[in-house]
Amino acid sequence: MIHEAEILSQRRLAPDIYRLELFAPRVAEQAQPGQFLMVRTSISLDPFLRRPLSVNAVDRRRGAVALLYRVVGRGTRLLAERKLGKRLNVVGPLGRGFTVPLSGPVVLVAGGLGIAPLFFLAEVCRQRGNEVILFYGARSQEELVLRRELESLGIKVFWATDDGSLGERGTVVELLKKKGLPPAAPVYAAGPPPMLKALAAALKDMGREAEFSLEERMGCGVGACRGCAVKVREGKDFVYRRVCADGPVFKAGEVVWE
Amino acid sequence: MIHEAEILSQRRLAPDIYRLELFAPRVAEQAQPGQFLMVRTSISLDPFLRRPLSVNAVDRRRGAVALLYRVVGRGTRLLAERKLGKRLNVVGPLGRGFTVPLSGPVVLVAGGLGIAPLFFLAEVCRQRGNEVILFYGARSQEELVLRRELESLGIKVFWATDDGSLGERGTVVELLKKKGLPPAAPVYAAGPPPMLKALAAALKDMGREAEFSLEERMGCGVGACRGCAVKVREGKDFVYRRVCADGPVFKAGEVVWE
Amino acid sequence: MKKPRLAVDLGPNLVLKNPVVTASGTFGFGLEYAPFGDLALLGAVVIKSVTRHPRRGNPPPRLVETPAGVLNSIGLENPGVEKVVKEILPALRATGEVTVIGSVAGETVEEYVEVSCRLAEAGVAALELNLSCPNVKAGTLFGHDPRLAAQVTRAVREALGDGFPFLVKLGVVGNDFLAVARAVVEAGATGLSLINTLPGLAVDVKRRKLLLGQGTGGLSGPAIRPVALWAVWRAYRELRVPIIGMGGVAGVEDVLAFLLCGARAVAVGSGTLAFPRLAWELVEGLEQALAKEGVEDVRELIGMVAGS
């Protein structure tokens, strides 16, 4: 579960967005779309905690695992400074991933870095023969990363940008409402909370269920500390579930948005 | 006083010993032998404090300042990882350096990394025309660093190593006792506390005064926090002096060794 | 080289195979960490604090990172003593010969007594009374008042009978913790667990609101280590009772430091979040360190730090 993984490559895809490849054969073997790793970004005691990052892709043949991340704070900044050939300590794969039907079309909705787990899901779905429709939105063209890789997967992509620099101007949720969904196709989404909240409302109106990958600040990542609570409906009441161990993938309809 | 100094070079001289050159013209201009810089080794809050390092050499023409250091803990380890072209935040030059007579022979006694400030002193003494005799001891040959540079200064060097791999086997203090001192030549020393303590005793027996560069854990480095106290004789009593601002160079005879 | 002896006792009826235990709340109920190592190799697994009824805990966010530390406000989320006794302890025991120490929280003397008795009956090796949770309303009520602390301790002692080992866990902020410690020892506690988290908070400056869902939280991790060592040292010098020391343990040196200050066992808390195998690594590392120093019995270190 704990791996000292060599850094195979580290690439800057956009001003703040990096993709890092690790040599971690066991992770590559086991990881399912929607699962994540707990990454140690520092060698000092500050920052102290690991950072959760979704598995973005695996290459079983090469034993490689890709992470896609945005530099938002000290942890990710330190990660971006890590050099080729050095080792990164990661724990995982962790969490419960997406559940995908054996066949038929699937719809993926990615906002910003939400593409990290959904790219992996798209790949796996294509390998299994599902038809994949991806709605992918970001602030601007340059933040719509992995475009070439996505296109080479042979999937249908609808692009959206806040500034209209690529695809439709506006949010990915507006785009999805406009384009509509193929009947009965399950929906999978990942992205910032406001987007997921808006998407949940839209899907409710359409009477559709979906699986969302959620984020919460994490301590242990393995279900022990109860630090990563998310509010989930239970009958008329609610309970807290652990994003790390009960998720990070949850049914959109059960999440209570604050 | 605060400089964002570019790293011009970083060289490993022995397994744990590095020499780093900074572009810091104002420091190069002002620094006197025995003075030091307070160096920020981390970009995070841990380690939090700066590390004091002696000025090891200056090149006024190139605006360059050299630091010589041994990796002993986290701060120096982080320093050793700093890359060329990056900037290092340093405060200085700080402290009161050595006082050197205008002419005549001087004796320098360096134990281990004590060579850091004494190399600078040797250089300056040579420029001013003092004759320089250096006693220099370390654990083994490979830890006797800057040998070529010392030899090219045109000074007389007596080497000592604990394992006899170069020069005399034994401590530098034993060597000095054996070789004796030229009459009336002032003595300057830097090195680990046990060495300085033994040297102080030997010099006392010989009836000679000396200037020692001392080390103590430091907070501010500028005389404000009183964290770097050293016990100094005052009549029959003692007082505490600040290594950073009253020193780091003290008269050997006034230091109370615990 | 002879293998050093690692076993320590915390009072007459509690021998641990080594002094490294887990800190309550940071190791779940043990099962969560079973994939990382054999729980039976640890001195003990101290489980998450248990209350009479299930508690769903505090609203998120519950956890923020601070400089070299962690601020948490879990709010004693736990499934209640019934489920712990019926489902979790048996599952834990099924993994091997695990030494389990139960942790008890409550809002009334009766709740402490009831939960203690249920856990003791269920076969835990010892108990820790958590009188110092900063994250629930009544959490520090008992721990801040020597009289109340003694009252709950006495009631638990009477209910458990004379021989059963239990420690009282205290914090050190906002109370005269030595007075409380003295009171609970006189009231029959076998020893002390020191320290619980320090109260703290973080601010979301942009939104001008407290960052944790509940507002305030408890600070742990390496940041608090110097305070924890001080508390253990003070309590050991004053009271000479068995102490489980904790606060910021991240390496073997820290374990040695706590032992030297007077702890008979050392708990690993937030360190496990950062390094899931830390507790096991410390058992191995301690053995190696003692062997290297020629210490034959870990008990030779306890309380042996010299003053200035």
Added chain:
Amino acid sequence: MKKPRLAVDLGPNLVLKNPVVTASGTFGFGLEYAPFGDLALLGAVVIKSVTRHPRRGNPPPRLVETPAGVLNSIGLENPGVEKVVKEILPALRATGEVTVIGSVAGETVEEYVEVSCRLAEAGVAALELNLSCPNVKAGTLFGHDPRLAAQVTRAVREALGDGFPFLVKLGVVGNDFLAVARAVVEAGATGLSLINTLPGLAVDVKRRKLLLGQGTGGLSGPAIRPVALWAVWRAYRELRVPIIGMGGVAGVEDVLAFLLCGARAVAVGSGTLAFPRLAWELVEGLEQALAKEGVEDVRELIGMVAGS
């Protein structure tokens, strides 16, 4: 963009040009930092604590680094009030229009009164009574006991007369600090300085001895920031008096956090050791942050943090 107003008052007779001050003991007597910036630009320079007679301080080592923090045991080294009044304050004033706050330490009520009066006569703008130095024998005597704390406060208030502003500086470990705070406010203190260092220690594991020369010390720096914010927030909610907040300030966000929690001024302590120009940078940074957020007057922020 209009320049935001930075001035704050700490009670009726003390207006600071901005809320950034230095923490006692980390900025010497100000003169040591004069090479780094114009002292008159700071809200105030709080000088090292002064006693009646010179004190040479504790044996070395006096300072150890800890995770994201500093442990110190300086032991109130200072040249005594005579020299401070005759030599140091005049030299400090010679550098410009510096607002100086004197810090007073002592072992008896009489000493606090005498040193306070001498400093007040010498023209300091205000005083801070340090009732919470963990590094000298009598250091926390007064700060741990509401009755004694009130006694010394009342005596100083009577000696200084009604209008003179002074704050009482408290720690939060080992005492019911809110009770002490309430007592000193009732006894006439203008406000509070929160927090002093937390007691702590470090161990030299190799030599099996306490690392600091004196044994124990006080913990400061970013490590303790969450605790300091909590203490300020608690005291502000309970007492609504002027507070200088401090503990781990290292950036503008921290200044904002303390103000939002209820501090009217914020002191920079250990941060200055790491970043000598920090206090000045925070004045500039605060002005920019307020301008950016469209806050016209820094006082709009004080105590405005929302709960959960």
